Amino acid sequence: MALNLANTSLFRQDAFIDGTWRPALDGARRPVHNPATGALVAQVAECGTPDVTHAIAAAITAQAEWRNRTGAQRQVILTRWHDLVMDSLDDLATLIVTEQGKPRAEAAGEIRYAASFLLWFAAEAMRAYGDIIPPTNPATRLSVIRQPVGVCAAITPWNFPAAMITRKAGPALAAGCAMIVKPSEETPLTALALAELARQAGVPAGLLQVLPGDGVTLGKALCASPDIRKLSFTGSTQVGRILMAQSAPTLKRLSLELGGNAPLIVFDDAHIEQAIKSTIAAKFRNAGQTCVCANRILVQDGIYDEFATRFARVVAKLRVGPGSNPDAAIGPLISTQARDKVEEHVRDAVAHGAGILCGGARDAAGDLFYQPTVLQDVTPAMRVAREETFGPVAPLLRFHTEAEAIAMANDTEYGLAAYFFTRDHARAHRVAEALEYGMVGHNTGLISNEVAPFGGIKQSGMGREGSRYGIDEYLNMKYICTDIT
Ligand code: ADP
Helix, strand or coil, X not given: CCCCCCCHHHCCCCEEECCEEECCCCCCEEEEECCCCCCEEEEEECECHHXXXXXXXXXXXXXXXXXXXXXXXXXXXXXXXXXXXXXXXXXXHHHHHHHCCCCHHHHHHHHHHHHHHHHHHHHHHHHCCCEEECCCCCCEEEEEEEEECCXXXXXXXXXXXXXXXXXXXXXXXXXXXXXXXXXXXXXHHHHHHHHHHHHHHCCCCCCEEECCECHHHHHHHHHHCCCEEEEEEECCHHHHHHHHHHHCCCCCEEEEECCCCEEEEECCCCCHHHHHHHHHHHHHHHHHCCCCCEEEEEEEHHHHHHHHHHHHHHHCCCCECCCCCCCCCXXXXXXXXXXXXXXXXXXXXXXXXXXXXXXXXXXXXXXXXXXXXXXXXECCCCHHHXXXXXXXXXXXXXXXXXXXXXXXXXXXXXXXXXXXXXXXXXXXXXXXXXXXXXXXXXXXXXXXXXXXXXXXXXXXXXXXXXXXXXXXXXXXXXXXXXEXX
């Protein structure tokens, strides 16, 4: 189980509750495996409902004190947390590679991205401005202040084990809230390491807690509590719906970052080199396991054949291997279920007439590795075009007109990210406005950063993370009307 970390205090197998490391109250543990090798990495505390009860009590106490600190005081601690995360970049990247599988350079990139939210929201802690409203009656004064929502919970996925936590905990703490994190069963180690760094940074006991455990059990316990005033979830649309229903009795505030089915449109007038390079970035990051990964690549008639041939040539050269191998561009999938779904999507597409330009099979690197794959002649009815594949498979669909491309792109229940490539300025405006998505990339496949609002519409969820809007999710507006006579 030994992991090669410079700072061994970052390898934690207990839960982090009320400022201390402790096993689950019933002593339960759950194994964590390395998806590249299947090796056992850790036996992590499996928290249950009584642990949640304990954590909520600690969070209430911690938040009552933290909410009264100034923005500047919160900023200092969040900045220190950011600095410690950056100082621990190598160790945190090792934890991500080990439990999640992505290539090391991507894991290091994720840590920088994760840290950026702490620095951004450290500064935003100083800027939770209110408003003065000109009154309708000269005898009154109207103002709006913004106050922390209270104790919050986050349920996070395995594909970004660090960033999905800081993107929620950063704004929560900046706003004056407490945060209880339930990390993914697959990737608790990175979350626990972040908690240790928060402790070292001076985050008070109980303010940030990490409770690994089963999603269904802990999700129910967190939703049922009226003391949890807000839930922020990143994961599948299906689980988002369950959490929304479970939050109805207590009318919790919700942020839901759910699934996507991102279209990527290449028009005839696109810069083809740029489109190919960006499509690789948008499709194959994290072996295709991100909610903003291009899931359908729509290519216009006039450029389709050339794009397909040249794109497949580049994809065929992407190296498959464990994330610890410096040459690897495509790591393992997270689980056998994830791999089976990818296989099923390819099988279904081929059965319905799609052709394989490269890949199309498991890779010899190991049980959970799948070759980067390009499919041509894909139609909108195929599963690979209707469902989120979450794997290294690029389906190419053909379209003729701009109107057809927009109709195809919007023909999904999802609305997270979309991308398009064109050098025509007027078309760029038309298409960007017509796409029913929360985020649009024009001539780029990488759009996410801490200063821009991340989030979806339709069944991709609600709420925005990052940017100056992100802290709003953790603040309540209070209107105060004063009679001055
Ligand atoms: P993914 O497909 O990315 O694994 P999930 O939505 O299944 O997405 O999981 C994301 C997070 O949601 C994980 O932390 C998981 O434990 C949690 N989870 C899964 N099912 C439920 C549930 N019924 N209630 C609450 N959380 C859940």
